[in-house]
Amino acid sequence: MRVLTPELMRQTDRTAIEDYGFPGLVLMEKAAMALRDAVRPLAQGGALFLCGSGNNGGDGLAAARMLLLEGCPVRVALLTSAGKLKGDARAEYELLLRCGGAVREIADEAALAAFCAGAPESVAVDCLLGTGLDRAVSGLYAAAIGWLNGQHRPVIACDIPSGVDGRLGHILGCAVRAQKTVTFHALKSGLCLYPGREYAGEIVVADIGIPPQIHSDCPYEQLSFEDAAALVPKRARDSHKGSYGHAALICGSAGMAGAARLSAGGALRSGTGLLTLMLPGSLLPLLNGDPPEAMCLALPEKDGRIHGAAQAALSALAGKSAVGIGPGLGKDCDHFSLIRHILEQTDIPMLIDADGLNALAQDPDILRGRAAPVVLTPHPGEMARLCGWKVQDILQDPVGCAVEFAARWGCVVLLKGSATVIASPEGRVTFNATGNPGMAAGGSGDVLSGVITALLGQGLGGYDAARLGSYVHGAAGDLAAREMGYHGLTASDMHKGLARVFARLSGL
Numbered sequence: 001m002r003v004l005t006p007e008l009m010r011q012t013d014r015t016a017i018e019d020y021g022f023p024g025l026v027l028m029e030k031a032a033m034a035l036r037d038a039v040r041p042l043a044q045g046g047a048l049f050l051c052g053s054g055n056n057g058g059d060g061l062a063a064a065r066m067l068l069l070e071g072c073p074v075r076v077a078l079l080t081s082a083g084k085l086k087g088d089a090r091a092e093y094e095l096l097l098r099c100g101g102a103v104r105e106i107a108d109e110a111a112l113a114a115f116c117a118g119a120p121e122s123v124a125v126d127c128l129l130g131t132g133l134d135r136a137v138s139g140l141y142a143a144a145i146g147w148l149n150g151q152h153r154p155v156i157a158c159d160i161p162s163g164v165d166g167r168l169g170h171i172l173g174c175a176v177r178a179q180k181t182v183t184f185h186a187l188k189s190g191l192c193l194y195p196g197r198e199y200a201g202e203i204v205v206a207d208i209g210i211p212p213q214i215h216s217d218c219p220y221e222q223l224s225f226e227d228a229a230a231l232v233p234k235r236a237r238d239s240h241k242g243s244y245g246h247a248a249l250i251c252g253s254a255g256m257a258g259a260a261r262l263s264a265g266g267a268l269r270s271g272t273g274l275l276t277l278m279l280p281g282s283l284l285p286l287l288n289g290d291p292p293e294a295m296c297l298a299l300p301e302k303d304g305r306i307h308g309a310a311q312a313a314l315s316a317l318a319g320k321s322a323v324g325i326g327p328g329l330g331k332d333c334d335h336f337s338l339i340r341h342i343l344e345q346t347d348i349p350m351l352i353d354a355d356g357l358n359a360l361a362q363d364p365d366i367l368r369g370r371a372a373p374v375v376l377t378p379h380p381g382e383m384a385r386l387c388g389w390k391v392q393d394i395l396q397d398p399v400g401c402a403v404e405f406a407a408r409w410g411c412v413v414l415l416k417g418s419a420t421v422i423a424s425p426e427g428r429v430t431f432n433a434t435g436n437p438g439m440a441a442g443g444s445g446d447v448l449s450g451v452i453t454a455l456l457g458q459g460l461g462g463y464d465a466a467r468l469g470s471y472v473h474g475a476a477g478d479l480a481a482r483e484m485g486y487h488g489l490t491a492s493d494m495h496k497g498l499a500r501v502f503a504r505l506s507g508l
């Protein structure tokens with residue numbers, strides 16, 4: 001599913017109008033119909049529209065007319081003088097008046113308060129600001145947003161909740177908290193990132209007739225269920241365990257044997273044909289053959305951590321189809337050399353997580369020039385150590401950070417967060433839409449490492465393994481949360497969820 005920035009949306013709009021000859025008013029009418037359809041079921045007691053000075057307001061004026069003509073009581077406030085309306089918004093204003101509607105021009109906060117006081121309508125519609133938002137909201141618009149957020153009837157947002165930056169999802173001053181957002185033609189990146197995503201409520205993407213081929217090369221996307229299903233490795237009836245790869249996980253240390261088990265469960269529930277855990281030998285009695293499906297190999301260790309193990313690991317990696325390194329590894333000065341040896345001396349697709357990333361941060365230059373896929377799965381703190389950005393700056397612009405690092409070092413970056421983003425070396429970006437706050441707990445990332453390593457081992461490219469892995473991991477957490485809730489959800493609960501998600505994606 002495509003995701004656009006406001007800038008790309010404006011270009012798309014312009015191409016549809018100027019190159020294809022779509023009248024702008026036709027697009028606005030289609031947008032208004034989709035908005036009307038979302039408002040209608042809630043408008044038994046009438047609908048109150050708050051409209052701004054641009055085309056977002058124009059959509060609202062058109063939707064108000066459509067509902068009025070259906071017999072629905074509507075009241076419309078315009079937060080500018082009608083004389084200042086331009087183009088299609090002006091045309092919609094005149095149509096509304098000719099169809100018997102009334103529009104109250106609101107010049108100040110007192111007029112707004114008088115208009116809104118005791119409003120009888122059962123739904124409010126936010127058509128104040130859309131993709132044209134270009135500065136922090138203040139004054140009259142801020143008062144209107146404050147009123148919408150302070151009252152109890154549901155709010156439907158037109159295109160994007162007013163005050164949410166359509167690109168980065170930031171709140172510019174203040175923003176509308178909507179129950180539902182009807183967005184046009186494509187998702188906007190600001191609706192995929194927090195806090196914008198939360199302010200939007202349920203999101204509906206409405207087709208307004210713009211040909212899909214315009215900007216079909218747009219680099220941003222979000223996996224729908226169907227997109228994810230198409231990426232799942234297919235299984236032929238006449239296949240065997242060798243057909244689905246042999247994944248290796250280099251993981252675990254004294255006190256963190258559980259990470260190895262969690263990661264192993266992630267790989268085993270994601271279709272790997274075979275799995276070998278490579279661990280400090282002292283951990284083997286602790287694991288005690290659990291999980292039974294995994295083979296175990298003891299690596300040299302020091303103080304409970306893998307140490308001096310490069311040669312042993314390299315020979316054990318012969319014949320493996322993917323390697324994941326990091327879960328529960330602990331910090332050891334020797335890990336950097338282990339990672340460098342694997343990067344330089346194998347062509348096995350590789351995932352690096354957790355303390356593997358902290359080791360890599362010593363010199364990410366060792367990533368350069370590797371032909372086989374490398375997937376990094378940092379959280380913002382690990383990302384900061386890797387790239388030198390401040391955590392705060394990464395949180396402000398996770399896409400910019402992930403894209404820059406992925407392009408610079410030729411790897412796939414899966415930057416974790418409430419909205420995980422995955423960037424490819426070529427500049428493609430997937431926003432992950434699955435997952436929930438219950439997954440913000442220790443061990444969740446270990447499971448993800450296992451999932452992605454298993455997918456790499458089954459032949460998926462780095463970008464597809466990371467984005468499908470992120471999708472199924474989040475969806476497994478969502479399934480588990482239905483049973484366990486957010487507070488009681490543990491990483492182990494996600495293993496069975498993974499199996500169920502893959503079953504659904506495979507049509508079973």
Ligand SMILES: NC(=O)C1=CN([C@@H]2O[C@H](COP(=O)(O)OP(=O)(O)OC[C@H]3O[C@@H](n4cnc5c(N)ncnc54)[C@H](O)[C@@H]3O)[C@@H](O)[C@H]2O)[C@H](O)CC1
Nearest residue numbers: 013027028054055056129130131132133134135136137159
């Ligand atoms: N293909 C489409 O996407 C279509 C989109 N439509 C709708 O049009 C808006 C975008 O319209 P635009 O006129 O470009 O911008 P806005 O209506 O969002 O607002 C512009 C208006 O507001 C002023 N402004 C900007 N920031 C602020 C602020 N903080 N406070 C007050 N005023 C502000 C700015 O100066 C302009 O005057 C899109 O979202 C869709 O809803 C079409 O109708 C159909 C096709």
Ligand SMILES: [K+]
Nearest residue numbers: 129158160162
């Ligand atoms: K809006």
